[in-house]
Amino acid sequence: MELNRRIFLGAAAAAAGTLAMPHVARANAAADAYFNGYHPDSGFEYRRTNFKRIDPVWHRQMVKYLSDEPPGTVVVDTNNHFLYWVWENNTALRYGVGVGREGFQWFGRARIDRKALWPRWVPPPEMLQRQPDLPRKVDGGAANNPLGPRALYLYRDGRDLGYRLHSTLEPWSIGHDVSSGCIRMFPEDVIDLYQRCPKGTGVLVLEHLGANAG
Amino acid sequence: MKNRFGRLGRSALVALICGIGAAGCNSAGGLSSPNVTNAPVAGFENISPGSEEEFIINVGRRIYFEQGSAVVTDEARVTIENQARWLKSNKKWLVKVQGHADDQGSEAAQKTLSTRRADAVMAELAKLGVGKNRMWVKGYGVERPVTDCAEVTCKSQNRRVVVNLREEFDESAPQAKR
Numbered sequence: 301m302e303l304n305r306r307i308f309l310g311a312a313a314a315a316a317g318t319l320a321m322p323h324v325a326r327a328n329a330a331a332d333a334y335f336n337g338y339h340p341d342s343g344f345e346y347r348r349t350n351f352k353r354i355d356p357v358w359h360r361q362m363v364k365y366l367s368d369e370p371p372g373t374v375v376v377d378t379n380n381h382f383l384y385w386v387w388e389n390n391t392a393l394r395y396g397v398g399v400g401r402e403g404f405q406w407f408g409r410a411r412i413d414r415k416a417l418w419p420r421w422v423p424p425p426e427m428l429q430r431q432p433d434l435p436r437k438v439d440g441g442a443a444n445n446p447l448g449p450r451a452l453y454l455y456r457d458g459r460d461l462g463y464r465l466h467s468t469l470e471p472w473s474i475g476h477d478v479s480s481g482c483i484r485m486f487p488e489d490v491i492d493l494y495q496r497c498p499k500g501t502g503v504l505v506l507e508h509l510g511a512n513a514g
Numbered sequence: 515m516k517n518r519f520g521r522l523g524r525s526a527l528v529a530l531i532c533g534i535g536a537a538g539c540n541s542a543g544g545l546s547s548p549n550v551t552n553a554p555v556a557g558f559e560n561i562s563p564g565s566e567e568e569f570i571i572n573v574g575r576r577i578y579f580e581q582g583s584a585v586v587t588d589e590a591r592v593t594i595e596n597q598a599r600w601l602k603s604n605k606k607w608l609v610k611v612q613g614h615a616d617d618q619g620s621e622a623a624q625k626t627l628s629t630r631r632a633d634a635v636m637a638e639l640a641k642l643g644v645g646k647n648r649m650w651v652k653g654y655g656v657e658r659p660v661t662d663c664a665e666v667t668c669k670s671q672n673r674r675v676v677v678n679l680r681e682e683f684d685e686s687a688p689q690a691k692r
Contacts, residue, residue, distance in 0.1 A: 362558035362571060366551050370661035372671035382552075391555050393571065411667060415589075495593050498578035500670030 334471045339487075341449050342417050344441035346487040349471045358396025358474050360489055365392030374412070374465075374493075374503045376483055381475045383465070383483065385496055395493065397465075398473040398484040406463055407507040412497055413455035416440075421447045424462070444469070448487045450494040454503055463505075466490060564604045566679050573600045577635055577675045582617050584630035586638055594635060597677050598642035608680040609644065610687070611636045613653040616672030621655055629653025635675045650687040 336350040384392040418440035448467025468484035613632030615624035632651035683690035
């Protein structure tokens with residue numbers, strides 16, 4: 301995933317105000333192709349995804365889904381980078397997701413006990429250890445907040461598992477193992493899922509059988 | 515006879531390949547879609563603007579409520595606004611607003627609650643410009659749950675209103691009796 305990494309670094313450098321470097325400008329243009337303007341949302345705005353640039357397999361779509369999970373359940377298949385919202389008659393709404401580079405470390409049953417609009421981001425200590433230059437916190441709504449417009453928090457027995465379903469600033473990362481930890485979605489998709497999942501929604505995270513790190 | 519067996523053999527082969535979990539079953543050219551996870555769903559493959567399928571995928575039919583409440587939350591209003599926008603640009607559809615409950619109290623009380631939920635959603639849609647003459651409500655009480663169990667995972671799904679697109683008024687619509 302060297303290309304993705306370059307794009308990411310380019311976007312990060314551009315954000316840091318180093319646009320003068322021509323290779324950065326090129327990488328930034330490559331990243332820009334993934335976006336299509338801005339969309340206002342609850343007092344802030346997110347970069348709209350250019351879905352023409354995204355492989356149709358990662359688009360939100362209705363598919364057959366054969367399982368014993370009851371309708372209304374969210375099933376996360378980190379291995380195949382799909383998230384299913386189980387609908388009726390053996391069907392599900394399927395979304396493409398991005399997954400942690402080292403694999404999703406947790407699997408099993410959880411519940412969405414908390415939901416947030418434009419949440420503040422505080423990088424966990426392990427991430428700060430790997431990337432000491434990260435800010436200590438990023439306000440909700442800020443252009444560099446990686447959680448984006450929505451987050452759904454996974455709990456078990458009343459305890460925050462530390463795992464979230466949230467948005468991404470890097471639409472090219474959907475379908476790949478690139479982020480650390482959480483499940484990332486297109487902003488349009490996490491907003492859609494947020495509306496479909498009331499607090500109390502059951503979540504099943506399937507075991508990540510083998511991480512294909514970038 | 516030979517042809518029939520030939521076709522049977524072909525579909526059995528597809529079922530076998532798809533059963534193993536091979537990729538590409540979604541696009542088995544010319545063959546009917548196999549009944550396996552990730553296969554396309556009839557009607558949802560090429561979604562046309564203004565269709566019920568578009569409403570289901572891009573807008574969503576369900577609006578959720580807090581336990582025992584028929585108050586439209588800020589979160590619920592987001593869905594209702596999306597629905598109103600879509601309904602105003604797709605005027606051919608009639609709208610049956612169906613209320614449901616999985617709350618405390620008698621079945622009669624829950625039927626009343628489900629009707630109040632449907633009334634609340636219809637009032638919001640009307641406020642946003644959807645014509646009242648296109649809409650009607652029905653409270654189903656505890657009938658037709660999304661899923662049935664004693665846990666909040668089920669109950670939260672059932673405390674809802676479903677905005678259902680219809681081509682004709684049914685017997686629960688006052689418009690049908692005029």
